[in-house]
Amino acid sequence: xxxxxxxxxxxxxxxxxxxxxxxxxxxxxxxxxxxxxxxxxxxxxxxxxxxxxxxxxxxxxxxxxxxxxxxxxxxxxxxxxxxxxxxxxxxxxxxxxxxxxxxxxxxxxxxxx
Amino acid sequence: xxxxxxxxxxxxxxxxxxxxxxxxxxxxxxxxxxxxxxxxxxxxxxxxxxxxxxxxxxxxxxxxxxxxxxxxxxxxxxxxxxxxxxxxxxxxxxxxxxxxxxxxxxxxxxxxx
Numbered sequence: 001x002x003x004x005x006x007x008x009x010x011x012x013x014x015x016x017x018x019x020x021x022x023x024x025x026x027x028x029x030x031x032x033x034x035x036x037x038x039x040x041x042x043x044x045x046x047x048x049x050x051x052x053x054x055x056x057x058x059x060x061x062x063x064x065x066x067x068x069x070x071x072x073x074x075x076x077x078x079x080x081x082x083x084x085x086x087x088x089x090x091x092x093x094x095x096x097x098x099x100x101x102x103x104x105x106x107x108x109x110x111x112x113x
Numbered sequence: 114x115x116x117x118x119x120x121x122x123x124x125x126x127x128x129x130x131x132x133x134x135x136x137x138x139x140x141x142x143x144x145x146x147x148x149x150x151x152x153x154x155x156x157x158x159x160x161x162x163x164x165x166x167x168x169x170x171x172x173x174x175x176x177x178x179x180x181x182x183x184x185x186x187x188x189x190x191x192x193x194x195x196x197x198x199x200x201x202x203x204x205x206x207x208x209x210x211x212x213x214x215x216x217x218x219x220x221x222x223x224x225x226x
Contacts, residue, residue: 041219100158101158
């Protein structure tokens with residue numbers, strides 16, 4: 001079946017270090033991917049997205065890498081800060097123009113001061 | 114995201130009661146979605162609507178109904194609440210016209226006793 005999964009449910013990093021959160025997807029036809037951040041008591045917040053015709057996209061302190069060969073997605077956060085502590089979800093668009101998303105279960109990023 | 118609001122934010126009810134969760138958005142988006150989130154599971158789609166006259170079932174629509182009262186309003190109803198509907202409920206919106214990011218509200222925490 002179609003699924004999006006995360007390799008690490010919890011990631012603990014030191015403040016100032018770089019963080020890498022990984023995600024595997026199973027639908028080779030998915031053409032759009034999104035990373036969301038969810039802080040405690042809040043709704044998912046868009047961080048960065050990437051389309052399948054790209055393999056890398058950079059934002060402010062965040063980079064998303066897409067490897068279609070192995071169906072792998074990663075989120076890199078540079079100079080991780082305490083405010084980055086949250087659950088991070090990847091999502092893949094499997095419905096084309098219908099914009100239906102499949103979400104991973106999430107990785108908890110814990111930033112140690 | 115303040116552009117997408119949900120009411121109530123928290124609700125405790127009893128088995129068999131009818132409950133309505135409301136969602137409003139000021140983003141001017143045509144597409145609206147309802148998801149539920151359970152511990153250890155990703156967000157799962159309940160219903161979605163691409164415009165006022167369009168309602169579609171998601172992967173877990175049983176026990177739920179929706180109403181799209183206007184472009185900006187999309188409500189979710191539980192006709193007869195049961196304990197396994199205890200969850201976090203999120204509303205989301207996106208633009209029409211193909212693949213686009215979904216933006217989420219702050220969520221409603223529903224407890225069914």
